[in-house]
Each structure stands twice: as structure tokens, then as C-alpha cells.
Amino acid sequence: MSTKNERSEKKTTGLDDLMLTTNESEIKELMKDLDREQSYREHACWRQHITVIISVAFVLFQLYATLSGRIPAQILRASHLAFVQALAFLLFPAFKHLPRNTLPLHDVLLAIVGAACWIYIVINFQQLVRRAGAYTPLDITVGAIGILVLIESCRRIVGLPILIIAVAFICYAFAGPYLPGFLNHRGYSFQRVVSHLFFNTEGIMGTPIGACSTFIFLFILFGALLESTGIGQFFIDMCNAIAGGASGGPAKVAVLSSALLGTVSGSSVSNTVGSGSFTIPMMKKLGYKGEFAGAVEAAASTGGQLMPPIMGAAAFLMAESLGMPYITIVKAAIIPALLYFTGIFITVHLEAKKLGLKGMPKDELPKFLPLFLRKGYMVLPLLVIIVFLCMGRTAVYAALMGIVSALLIGIVSSFVDMAQGKKPTFTINEVVNIMCAAARNIISVAIACAMAGIIIGIVTLTGIGLKFGAGLISISHGIVFITLFLTMISSIILGMGAPTTANYLITSTITAGAIIGLGIEPLAAHMFAFYFGIIADVTPPVALAAIAGAAIAKAKPIRTAFQATKLAVGAFIIPYMFVFNPQMLMINASVGNVIWIVFTALIGMFGVSSALEGYVFRRTGMAERALFLVGGLLCIIPESRTDIVGLLIIAVLVMFQLIQNARDRARTAA
Numbered sequence: 001m002s003t004k005n006e007r008s009e010k011k012t013t014g015l016d017d018l019m020l021t022t023n024e025s026e027i028k029e030l031m032k033d034l035d036r037e038q039s040y041r042e043h044a045c046w047r048q049h050i051t052v053i054i055s056v057a058f059v060l061f062q063l064y065a066t067l068s069g070r071i072p073a074q075i076l077r078a079s080h081l082a083f084v085q086a087l088a089f090l091l092f093p094a095f096k097h098l099p100r101n102t103l104p105l106h107d108v109l110l111a112i113v114g115a116a117c118w119i120y121i122v123i124n125f126q127q128l129v130r131r132a133g134a135y136t137p138l139d140i141t142v143g144a145i146g147i148l149v150l151i152e153s154c155r156r157i158v159g160l161p162i163l164i165i166a167v168a169f170i171c172y173a174f175a176g177p178y179l180p181g182f183l184n185h186r187g188y189s190f191q192r193v194v195s196h197l198f199f200n201t202e203g204i205m206g207t208p209i210g211a212c213s214t215f216i217f218l219f220i221l222f223g224a225l226l227e228s229t230g231i232g233q234f235f236i237d238m239c240n241a242i243a244g245g246a247s248g249g250p251a252k253v254a255v256l257s258s259a260l261l262g263t264v265s266g267s268s269v270s271n272t273v274g275s276g277s278f279t280i281p282m283m284k285k286l287g288y289k290g291e292f293a294g295a296v297e298a299a300a301s302t303g304g305q306l307m308p309p310i311m312g313a314a315a316f317l318m319a320e321s322l323g324m325p326y327i328t329i330v331k332a333a334i335i336p337a338l339l340y341f342t343g344i345f346i347t348v349h350l351e352a353k354k355l356g357l358k359g360m361p362k363d364e365l366p367k368f369l370p371l372f373l374r375k376g377y378m379v380l381p382l383l384v385i386i387v388f389l390c391m392g393r394t395a396v397y398a399a400l401m402g403i404v405s406a407l408l409i410g411i412v413s414s415f416v417d418m419a420q421g422k423k424p425t426f427t428i429n430e431v432v433n434i435m436c437a438a439a440r441n442i443i444s445v446a447i448a449c450a451m452a453g454i455i456i457g458i459v460t461l462t463g464i465g466l467k468f469g470a471g472l473i474s475i476s477h478g479i480v481f482i483t484l485f486l487t488m489i490s491s492i493i494l495g496m497g498a499p500t501t502a503n504y505l506i507t508s509t510i511t512a513g514a515i516i517g518l519g520i521e522p523l524a525a526h527m528f529a530f531y532f533g534i535i536a537d538v539t540p541p542v543a544l545a546a547i548a549g550a551a552i553a554k555a556k557p558i559r560t561a562f563q564a565t566k567l568a569v570g571a572f573i574i575p576y577m578f579v580f581n582p583q584m585l586m587i588n589a590s591v592g593n594v595i596w597i598v599f600t601a602l603i604g605m606f607g608v609s610s611a612l613e614g615y616v617f618r619r620t621g622m623a624e625r626a627l628f629l630v631g632g633l634l635c636i637i638p639e640s641r642t643d644i645v646g647l648l649i650i651a652v653l654v655m656f657q658l659i660q661n662a663r664d665r666a667r668t669a670a
Contacts, residue, residue, distance in 0.1 A: 054083065056435050062080070062217050077210055078119070086112070086114065087440070088153040089114060090107065092153075113149055135199070147454070150450055151167070170458065182471055205453065208452045211449070212313070220313075225406045228430060228434050238372070255348060258271055261275055268534070272298050293553045297552075298537075301549075308330040313500075322523060335598055339570055346606055381406040414427070444501075455505070456509055468511075472514040488532045493536075503534075534571070577601065577636055584638075596643075600647065616653070617661050632646065
């Protein structure tokens, strides 16, 4: 006779079977096609052992460096890049369409040469320090080859946008004497440029790769470890238990689960495919159009990178660039992230009401309490990280404690499985797989950081950053809004097909300084660039996350992308809100101010969502939609007077809708 828990498990499994209309192999192929980071080789012979050995050695080296603290920063960064370059060419083919079960000799040679260039620094570190800038021809040759190999690995894995910009900056360093106006400078020799970029901590081995080789790597390892516990499925089941039975339940599940999954994964595409393979078929079965179903998942999954405590790698780089504790970035991100997801949630709810969609049958949904009692322990590693960050511990310490707690949970789970006569899931092989996943996932981040180091290196060498900022201010005539608008457009363009990390590093290096120069709070300026770099994943024409959602929904990609942009409209508004009102980022904010800001902003998001959907309690006319939009925007503007006017407009409109509904019911009853 089955127990209550077993019956609940059977219901959950049945629900999973219902939702998963796309098989696992199709999902993997979709990921590889859309996400460069997932288009890696999968060897099934002796070649696999090479990458496994290097990956495990990479993880063990990073853990030793963190725990011992004995390795000098430059040696750590050079060693980190040596591992990354070796794995980049062993794992990723020259082009996506090439077979992924082969390993050409030229890729092996590139892996050896790429790693050897950085090992050269490790071996000759003391001599390089003693020579104090007196570089030999061999030094320059090694540096030039190392930069060229790095550029090729960037082309394969990260993409062309940051590659083109980095190469343009290198050319600028040489072409300075021949350029007009503010772009003109005295120019630099080949030796000066190579030595500055390759050996200097203001170049490739600068702040971005320093952050990548320390706490970013640890958090990526933590994410890989946590995913192996099945926390993604647990989040989906929990959200089904909470919201699956509500109006338009599957769409709300997509919003909630994507927000939670974003705490583990920093990729919009992988979030969309991971949870979308479950939620999108559910939404379509319930009655949502394919474009809307794919758009909901894409918009929500993209926002996962905005959700604390573990955001995308760019958030860690922001903390490092600003010289702030990571917990400050986490606190600053809380209110904007809640507003973003609330906006999507409201739109989804109004769409469900407009279409008359119901939720999933209660008997097909997991029960919250039994599920939480059975698997609630999975969230403990996340809680450990939050607690230690709130206690003022460093991000490195919090990540280490999270890794330890996740390992303990995996070990305990295996003992429980064995006690119940089941095959343990957390085995040595699984630990090796986790290490390989972590090593593989860090490659694109590290290469993006290294390429950003090239850009930053040229900026510090030539002073173009200050000149560009001055030029941007000149174009905008010093008007803050125009400067912000130009920054938004550049961030979105740069983000089309580029990883968030690369996008943020470029925009924060080039444009954030101009915004700060106009008197904007530095954290708000960097968050502004961060937001628009992320939202590029749903903005047409590239919109990788929306394309992933459309592929699962069997919908038209461009329509899905436009629908996702409409759902994510909050991400186009919220950054302007916190730039003009930094208290939203909890900067010098009292509790009363924060409560009032959140309240008015939520009402504002409700007004904007109602205008876009054309529905509140009933369908709205064009005049009502226009008034809802005006009222919502007035609530969003950080002024007490506009807040009050906006609240009054929305209150009157809501009352009007309720009165109209009451009259309709009275007529029907009569």
C-alpha cells in the first residue's frame, strides 16, 4: 500500500511527464544551437579523460589557492588563464557546425600554446618582477602570441561583439597620431602595447580576471554543485504547489520558478530552456498562445540574473569595480528585482483573466507541505550564503561555506538513499561531473573578463575613457536623461548576442564614467548598465532567450521577442527610477522611504501593466489605457506630488471598473 508521500511523488512525476513534451536530446541540441557556452565537445573515448583530468586539476588548484591564500595574485591569474585556454580549445570546436566528437591536432596545439604563454609568466614571475618593465624580445613574442590565441578563443566561445570592440581598441592604441579631434594621441609602440596588455595588472590580468579567478569561480562551482542536487526541479515543484492552481497558473509558475532558478544559474538561455521545457507546454495546454508562453518564460528567465543573492557574474565584477562588499550589491538589487518580477506577474495575471484561463487541476499538483518536508533541505546552501553575507563575511567565505553545506547535503542524501535501498545519486563520478561542469562554465566568463581587460588596458594607456565620457556628455549637452538614453541604446546593442559579463564590462568601462560625471551615484550608474545589458537577451532582433522560448513553444521567434519585450517593460523603466532615486537601491534610505518607494512603484507597475494588457477587471478602452499608463508613470517618477496624482488617477480608474462590473452584474440579474 503506497504512502501519502509516494502518492504525491506519483502525481508530481505524472505532471512532469505531462509538461515535458520536448525530449532531453532535443533540449540539449537547442541549448548548443543558441548558447555558445553549451556548444562544447562531448568525447566518448580517451580524449574525454584528458579534459576530465585538466578540469579536476583546475578546480582543485582554485580551491587550494583560495584556502591557502599563498599564491601571489599575478601567478593565480596567469595560472587561471592557462587552464582556461587549454580547456577552451580542447572543448570548443572552431565553428558550431563542426562535429563535436573529434579533436583536431590544430586545436590540441592551440590548447598547448595558449596555456604555455600564461605558464611562461608563472615560471618567470620573479625574473619579470626584477626586470621591472625591461621586457626582452622573447617576452614580447610570448605576449603577442598569447593575445592572438586569446582572441581566437573569444571568437569561438564568447562571440564577435566584444572581440570586434577589443580589436578596435588595440588598433586605436597604434593609430592615435593619425586620428582627428579628441581621439588623437601620441601613439604607442608594438612592444609597449603588448607588454601593457599581457604582463601588466592593468591589462588582461586586471580586476575582471582577478575577480573571476577568486569568488566568481567559487560561485560557479557552487551553482554546479547545487544543480546536481535537483534543486531546479524542486523549485518548479514548489512553485507549482504555490501557484499552479491559480488563474493562469503555469505562467505564474514560470515567473516564480525562473526567479528562483536565477539564484543558481546566471544564463538567460539555460534558465529559459531548463524551466521552459516544463512550463511552456503547460501554458499552451491551458490556452495561452505559443508566442505568449515562450515570452513569459524568456522574460522571467532573463530576470533571473537580476535576482539576489546569486546574480550573474557581472554583479561580482560590479562589486570589485566599485570596491564595495558584495552584500551591498545584493541589497541594492532586491527592490528593482522584486519590481521587475511583480510587473511580469501582474501582466500574466491580467492576461489570464482576460482570456478566462483557469489553473491546473488541484489533484495534478504536488502538495506544498509534504514536498517541503521531504525536499526543503535543498535550499539550505542558499540560506547559508545569505546568512554569511548578511553577517558581513566576504563573498569568498560565503561561497566556500555554501560549497561545504551543499557537499554535506549531497553526502547525507546518498546515505539516506542507501538506507532506503536506493542507488545513491551523489557518488564520486557525480563529484567529478560537477567539477567538469564548473570548469566548463567558467571558460566563457574568464575569456570575457580577459577581453574586457584588453579594453580596460587600452583605456588606461590612452585615456580614451575620459575622452569618450566627455564626448558623450557633449553629444547629450550634459542632459542626464539623454546621456542615460544613449547608454541604454549602446548597452542593448552590445548585449545582442554577447554574454552579460562582457556587455557589462564594456558599458561600465566606457559609459558609466560619463553618467557618474553628471552627478549620478556610482552604484546606480553601474546598475543601469547592468540592467540594460541583461535585457538585451529579450530585445529584438537577436533576443536569444526569446528565441529559445519560441523554439520550445513552436512559435514565431520575432513575435515571441516582441511579446517578451512587452512583458519585460519594467526593465526599461526601473533603471531610470533608481538613477533618479538612489534610495530604491537602499542608498541612504530610511525604512519609511523604502516602504513608500516600493508601494508607489508597485502601483505604478500595475498601472503600466494594465495599460499594456488593456484589462483590469474588464477590458479597457483606449482612453482608459492611456490614463492607466499616465497614472503608472506618474507613480514611477520619484516625486511625492507625481506619486499622489498617479495614485489618484489609478484609484479612480479601478473604482470606475468596479462600478461598471457591478452594473453589468445587475443588468444580468435583472
